[in-house]
Amino acid sequence: MPARIAGSAVRTCLGDGPATFAALLRGEDGVAPLRHQDHAAVGVTHGYEINDDRPEAFHGSHWLTACLRDALARSGVDPARQRTVALIGTGLRELSAVEDGSAFATERLHFAHAVRQAAPQTEAVHTLAGACSAGGHALALAQDLIELAEAEAVLVGGADAMTVSMLAMIGRVADRPADRVRPFDAERRGVLLGDGAAALVLVPDRGEGPGTARVLATGLSCDAAHPTAPDREGILRAMRQAFERAGRAPGEVDVVYAHGTGTALNDPVEAAALRELHGSPGPLVTAVKGAVGHTSGGSALLSVAMAVHSMEMGLVPPVTGLRDPLPEADGLRLVHGAPHAADVVTAQVDAFGFGGVNAVSLLERLA
Numbered sequence: 285m286p287a288r289i290a291g292s293a294v295r296t297c298l299g300d301g302p303a304t305f306a307a308l309l310r311g312e313d314g315v316a317p318l319r320h321q322d323h324a325a326v327g328v329t330h331g332y333e334i335n336d337d338r339p340e341a342f343h344g345s346h347w348l349t350a351c352l353r354d355a356l357a358r359s360g361v362d363p364a365r366q367r368t369v370a371l372i373g374t375g376l377r378e379l380s381a382v383e384d385g386s387a388f389a390t391e392r393l394h395f396a397h398a399v400r401q402a403a404p405q406t407e408a409v410h411t412l413a414g415a416c417s418a419g420g421h422a423l424a425l426a427q428d429l430i431e432l433a434e435a436e437a438v439l440v441g442g443a444d445a446m447t448v449s450m451l452a453m454i455g456r457v458a459d460r461p462a463d464r465v466r467p468f469d470a471e472r473r474g475v476l477l478g479d480g481a482a483a484l485v486l487v488p489d490r491g492e493g494p495g496t497a498r499v500l501a502t503g504l505s506c507d508a509a510h511p512t513a514p515d516r517e518g519i520l521r522a523m524r525q526a527f528e529r530a531g532r533a534p535g536e537v538d539v540v541y542a543h544g545t546g547t548a549l550n551d552p553v554e555a556a557a558l559r560e561l562h563g564s565p566g567p568l569v570t571a572v573k574g575a576v577g578h579t580s581g582g583s584a585l586l587s588v589a590m591a592v593h594s595m596e597m598g599l600v601p602p603v604t605g606l607r608d609p610l611p612e613a614d615g616l617r618l619v620h621g622a623p624h625a626a627d628v629v630t631a632q633v634d635a636f637g638f639g640g641v642n643a644v645s646l647l648e649r650l651a
Contacts, residue, residue, distance in 0.1 A: 285427075285430065285431040285488070285489070286427075286489045286498040286499060286501075286648070287426065287427045287430040287438075287486040287487065287489055287498060287499045287640055288290070288319055288470050288486065288488065288489040288490075288493065288495045288497075288498050288499075288650070289484050289485070289486060289495050289496070289497050289498065289499060289588075289592060289647075290358070290359070290360065290361060290437075290485045290486070290487045290493060290494050290495045291354075291355040291356060291357070291358030291360075291484070291485040291494065291495070292355050292358070292360035292482070292483065292484045292485070292585075292588070292589045292592060293350075293351040293352075293353075293354035293355040293482070293483050293589070294351060294480065294481065294482040294483075294582075294584065294585075294586050294589050295334065295338045295347040295350060295351055295360070295479075295481045295482075296313030296314065296332070296334070296478065296479070296480045296576040296579065297315075297332040297333055297334050297335070297478060297479060297480075297562045297576055297577065298312070298313075298314045298575065298576060300354070301589055301590075301593065302593075304575075304576065304586075304590070305590055305593040305597075305601070307575060307600035308416035308575050308590065308602075308604065309599060309601045309602075309623045310636075311437075311575075311601075311602055311604050311621075311622075312575065312604070313464065313574060313575045313576070313604050313605065314332045314333075314478070314488070314575065314576060314577070315330050315331070315332055315463070315464045315476065315533040315577065316330065316331070316332075316333065317329055317330055318330060318331050318446075318451075320332060320333075321446075321448065321451060321469070323499065324454045325335075325356075325448075325452070326448060326451040326454075326455050327451075327452060327454070327455020327456060327461060328451045328452075328454055328455045328461050328463070328465070328476070328477075328582070329461050329463065330462070330463050330464065330476055331446060331451070331476050331477050331478065331577060332448065332465075332476060332477065332479065332480075332575075332576050332577030332579075333377060333478075333479050333638070334347065334450040334479040334480070336479075337386065339440050341378075341380065342353075342378055342395070342398075342447040343380065343444070343479070344374070344377075344378055344380070344398075344403030344443040344444055344445040344479075344481060345378060345392065345398035345401075345494075345614070346394060346397075346398075346519065346579060347443055347445075347479070347480070347481035348372065348395060348398045348399075348441050348442075348443040348481045349398045349399075349402045349482065350402075350443060350481075351415055351441065351443075351481045351482060351483035352398075352399060352402035352403060352439055352483045353402045354483070355439070355483040355484060355485045356402065356439070356485060357510035358485075358566060359437075359485035359487070359494055359495070360493065360494055361485050361487060362443065363403040363404075363405040363406050363407075363437070363439075364405040364574070365371045366436040366437050366492060367407055367435055367436045367437070368403065368405070368406050368407055368435060368436065368437045368438070368439060369406065369407055369408050369409075369410075369426075369429055369434070369435040369437075369438050369439070369441055370395075370399045370403070370406050370408070370409040370410070370438070370439040370440075370441065371410050371412060371422040371425055371438060371439070371441070372394075372395040372398075372399065372409065372410070372411045372412065372422065372440075372441040372442065372443065373412045373417075373418030373419035373420070373421060373422035373427050373440075373441070373442040373581045373582065373584070373585070374395070374411060374412070374413055374414075374418055374442065374443055374444055374580070374581035374582075375413070375414075375415050375416060375418060375444050375450075375580035375581040375637075376413070376444055376447055376449075376450060376580065376581070377393045377394060377395070377411065377413055378392055378394075378395075378445075379393075379447045379450075380445045380446065380447045380448075380451065383491075383603050394409075394411040395409065395411050395441070395443065396409040396411070396413060398589065399439065399441070399632060400445070403439065404428055406439065408436070412425075413581075414581070414582055414637060414641055415526065415580075415581070415634035415637030415638045415639065415641050416543075416578065416581070416583055416584075416635060416636065416637040416638070416641075417584055417588075417636055417637040417641050417642055417643040418442060418492065418580075418581035418637070418644075419437065419441075419442035419482065419582050419584035419585035419588075419635065420502060420504075420584035420585075420633070420643025420645055421502075421504065421641070421643050422441070422442065422585075423439050423440050423484070423486075423499060423502055423584065423585065423643070423645055424488045424502035424643060424645075425505055426438035426484075427486065427499050427501070427502065428441045429453075430486055430487070430488055433624050436486075436487070436488070437473040437485060437487050438485075438486045439484075439485060440483065440484045440485075440580070440585065441481065441482065441483040441484075441585070442481065442482050442483075442487055442579075442581045442582030442586070443480070443481035443482075443581065443582050444479075444480065444481075444579060444580035444581045444582060444583065445479050445566070445593070446478075446479055450477060450580075451477060454475065454476070454477065454566060457561070458473065458474045460473070460529075461473075461474075462474040462475070462476055462546070463596070464476065464574065464605055465545070465546040465573045465574045465577060465578070465605055466546045466574060466601060466605035466606060466607070467542070467544030467545065467546045467551060467573055467574050467603050467606060468542075468544060468546075468551050468555065468571065468606055468609055468610055468618055469546065469551075469605060469606050469607055469608060469609065469610065470608045470610045470611070470614050471607070471608065472546040472551060472610070473546075473549070473550070474546060474547055475545045475546055475547050475573070475576055475577075475578050476577050476578065477578055477579075477580070477612070478576045478577020478578055478579045478584050479577075479579070480576060480577075480579030480580075480583070480586060481579075481582050482579075482582045482586045482588075482589055483585070483602030484585060484589070486499065486525060486587065487581050493500055495650060496592050496596050496649060497591075497592045497631075497647045497648060497649055497650060498579055498647065498648050498650060499645060499646075499647060500526075500529075500530035500531075500532060500630075500646040500647065500648050501525075501526050501527075501530035501545065501645070501646050502529075502643055502644065503521070503522040503523060503524065503525030503526030503528075503529065503642075503643070503644045503645075504522055504525065504637075504642065504643055505518045505519070505521040505522040505525070505528070505640065505641075505642045506518075506639070506640055506641050506642070507521070507640035508565040508639055508640050509640050509641070511640075512638050512639075513549050513554070514549055514550050514553045514554070514636055514640070515640050516553050516557050516560075518640040518642055519553065519554065519557045519634075519636060519642055519644075520557050520560065520561060521642075522642040522643060522644040523557065523561050523632075523634075523644045524561070524631070525644075526644045526645065527646065530646045532562050532646060534562045534563075534566075536629075536630050537562065537567040537630050537631065537632045537646075538567055538568065538626055538627065538628045538629055538630050538631065539567050539568040539570065539591065539594060539600050539626065539628050539631050540558060540562075540567050540568070540569045540570070540631070540632045540633075540634065540635065541570060541571065541572065541587040541588075541590060541631060541632070541633045542554055542558070542569055542571040542634050543573075543589050543625050543634040543635055543636045544568065544570070544571025544572075544573050544574070544603065545573060545578060546573060546574065546605070550636065551610060551613075552610060552612035552613075554634065554636070555610070555612045555613040555616055556557070556612055558616060559615050559616060560587070564615040565615070565617055566615070566616060566617060567617065567632070568600050568614050568617050568619055568624055568626060569603075569617055569618050569619065570600050570601055570602065570603055570618070570619045571603050572586060572590055572601075572604075574603055574604035574605030574606065575601075575604040575605075582623065583635060584633060584635035584643060584645070587632050587633045587634075587635070588645060588647065591631040591633055591647055592647070594626070594628045594631065595628045595629070595631065595647075595649040598625055598626060598627060598628065599623045599624070599625060599626070600619050600622055600623060600624045600625075600628065601619065602619045602620055602622055602623060602624075603618055603619060603620060606618065606620050629647065629648065629649045630646065630648050631646070631647045631648075631651070632644060632645070632646055632647075633645045633646075633647065
């Protein structure tokens with residue numbers, strides 16, 4: 285059964301949801317030299333940081349709490365009156381606070397405290413540490429809870445702040461550090477991290493109430509073909525499963541919000557999977573990481589929120605950082621250079637993680 289997205293909110297280096305979408309339409313990005321890291325030590329010089337100079341730790345929790353409050357306010361859901369569960373996807377939880385040696389870091393490694401700051405009456409909080417597709421997996425489980433009547437509302441969140449360890453890993457896998465993310469570009473040099481959080485409020489889709497879109501289905505795969513490299517067949521399994529569960533055909537998709545990490549391996553593999561699934565010319569294809577960086581566990585939900593904005597405004601933003609599309613993307617309708625006006629009824633959102641932990645969600649605009 286589809287679940288209605290009754291409210292959504294995000295925090296990125298570009299601001300809240302409307303500010304982020306407006307910047308995407310303008311082709312702007314939030315990349316800048318890292319302000320709080322030793323560039324030589326981590327091997328990375330740039331990132332997409334949220335301009336947040338608060339002295340306390342737990343930044344991911346702070347952004348998540350703000351998103352949950354905003355999304356709840358838009359949704360009209362009251363956890364004090366409606367049985368509400370929270371599912372939070374993350375790549376690294378609050379590891380940055382652990383690295384800083386902050387007090388209570390291990391007690392608040394998960395996000396129950398952050399959720400209950402926004403919604404104290406939430407019945408249960410579960411944190412899913414599922415790499416870069418964690419938010420997509422949380423969305424799939426949230427729809428299951430709605431369909432099985434295990435909850436009247438589900439708070440679906442994702443949050444990650446940059447960590448020294450993750451930055452250092454990125455710094456070790458590139459010959460030279462990237463200065464920005466260029467999804468699907470022939471001269472792409474790799475991914476960079478972005479701070480961020482996102483939250484959705486899901487409720488049963490009974491044909492009334494606030495919201496612009498419903499979640500039709502999410503396809504999942506865990507192919508474990510390689511520790512880090514994407515696998516085209518595993519990605520295609522997740523894509524096809526989403527369409528099977530939704531009872532939709534690939535030809536019905538108007539836009540794909542791609543994973544688009546700007547890495548040597550992901551972009552050609554994702555492009556090949558999209559070409560095989562959709563054929564040519566296929567739907568419009570865009571991606572957000574060139575503007576906001578890779579926001580890890582929250583990246584799937586961020587793309588979902590941006591897809592909802594596309595449905596509301598009839599505009600698909602260009603791929604920020606894309607100048608010369610890579611050869612493997614021939615035949616894809618990459619949105620390049622300027623926004624594309626489109627009647628977006630159905631959207632596909634891709635999210636892929638290390639180890640082949642893949643999630644592909646299908647959204648549909650409410651009539």
